[in-house]
Amino acid sequence: MEIKQIMVIGAGQMGAGIAQVCASGGYDVHLHDLDEALTKKGKEGISKRLQRDVEKDRISDADKERILRRIHESTDLSNAENVDIVIEAAVENMEIKKSLFQQLDDRAPAHAILATNTSSLPITEIAAATKRPEKVIGMHFMNPVPVMKLVEVIRGLQTTDETYRAVADMASSLKKTSVEVNDFPGFVSNRILMPMINEAIFTLYEGVSSAEDIDEVMKLGMNHPMGPITLADFIGLDTCLYIMETLHNELGDDKYRPCPLLRKYVKAGWLGKKSGRGFYAYD
Secondary structure, eight states: OOOOEEEEEOOSHHHHHHHHHHHHTTOEEEEEOSSHHHHHHHHHHHHHHHHHHHHTTSSOHHHHHHHHHTEEEEOOGGGGGGOSEEEEOOOSOHHHHHHHHHHHHHHSOTTOEEEEOOSSSOHHHHHTTSSOGGGEEEEEEOSSTTTOOEEEEEEOTTOOHHHHHHHHHHHHHTTOEEEEEESOTTTTHHHHHHHHHHHHHHHHHTTSSOHHHHHHIIIIISOOSSOHHHHHHHHOHHHHHHHHHHHHHHHOOGGGOOOHHHHHHHHTTOOBGGGTBSSSBOO
């Protein structure tokens, strides 16, 4: 199938980033959220990022305007009636996602693919909320979406080869590299990354070293571009905790037990960069 029209659900950091790369790739995009203030904020963020690209001579002013014209703000799910794929990037909550997919299943045309950007939740369970499980798939972009090249394309139990190929081809058209992943908790990226971050937090919790020095070990010793403690703050400590809880609950192995210090910081509202305070303080 040929994909031309896209709806992105969620105008936050991930959703707006996905909308930006889709519009930059030549697709018409409906950027959807609960109210106009959220969609406006999302599109303004896209405009600011594109302006930085203009200033760095990566794109022209005309390119920027063309991209922005392809992005249409939406607060009505009925706008899914003419799209070829919906990419959901809403809050990481199974009940919310299943409710959204039920509504999208009623509104999107029969040929449309329903994709989720979930970082850890089971694709098969989300698909079971619809009457088209063969057209439901995971499309996990990395953050920040306009910069990172990887997309995990995750097959649910009933996802067809045709659906997988259409999504992999679309990712390629966005100048992304896709990897095929089966439906297991955390997929590949977070199954490996989050336990590493959690172990770094345990290392801090147990007084082995400071946050700064733990980050230095991983940057200078392991050649990581960013230390795990800094990365946790960037991702959001609440998101890190949620993914660790999902891994722990779904796989039943105590090696995925979230560090008590991570839980404490989330309870304190210290969520990382987005809240102004996590393991580091941000102005």
